[in-house]
Amino acid sequence: MSLHGLILRYAAFAVLATLANLGAQRAVLGLAGGGTGFALAVAVGTAAGLVVKYLLDKRWIFADRSTGLKAHGRKFTLYTAMGLVTTMIFWGAETAFWLTWKTDAMREAGAVLGLAVGYVVKYNLDRRFVFADVARAAA
Numbered sequence: 041m042s043l044h045g046l047i048l049r050y051a052a053f054a055v056l057a058t059l060a061n062l063g064a065q066r067a068v069l070g071l072a073g074g075g076t077g078f079a080l081a082v083a084v085g086t087a088a089g090l091v092v093k094y095l096l097d098k099r100w101i102f103a104d105r106s107t108g109l110k111a112h113g114r115k116f117t118l119y120t121a122m123g124l125v126t127t128m129i130f131w132g133a134e135t136a137f138w139l140t141w142k143t144d145a146m147r148e149a150g151a152v153l154g155l156a157v158g159y160v161v162k163y164n165l166d167r168r169f170v171f172a173d174v175a176r177a178a179a
Contacts, residue, residue, distance in 0.1 A: 046101070053096040054159060061089030094119050101163075102171035103178070115170050122165040129161060130154035 041049070065085035069077055094116055098104045104115070130151065137150025167175055 050097075050101055050159070050163060053093055053101070056096065057089040057093035060092040061085040064088035090120060090123065097166065098171070102167065102174050104171050104174045106174075118170040119166060122162055122170060125165065126158035126162040129158040133157065 062085065064087075065081040068081035068084045071077070072080060097119075098115070106112075106115070131154070133154025134147055134151040137153075138147040140146070
């Protein structure tokens with residue numbers, strides 16, 4: 041796959057995962073309101089987006105055809121851990137822009153920058169640590 045194709049596919053999968061996240065949040069918020077409903081919505085949405093992105097990346101970005109609970113469990117755990125690292129990049133950039141300029145426009149600019157950097161870092165971490173066995177087999 042060309043670099044251009046990889047970037048487009050990876051970006052499309054990020055959008056799909058975001059839509060899954062927000063859709064799951066709306067579904068939960070439709071059933072439960074208040075602070076507890078919000079917390080549950082965020083948790084369910086995050087899980088939905090994470091699973092969607094993992095399955096799409098595994099098959100269509102990294103061409104990983106492994107099956108079984110053991111293979112998925114290990115890889116999904118590592119995939120989630122890499123996501124925690126890159127979420128800190130996203131939150132850090134958004135927060136830094138907010139604290140520096142104190143405007144919604146700059147907070148959102150920081151969020152976009154943080155997401156972009158985070159996704160580049162995530163791809164590289166996933167390639168190196170999560171799907172390394174696939175990369176070695178392809179080489």
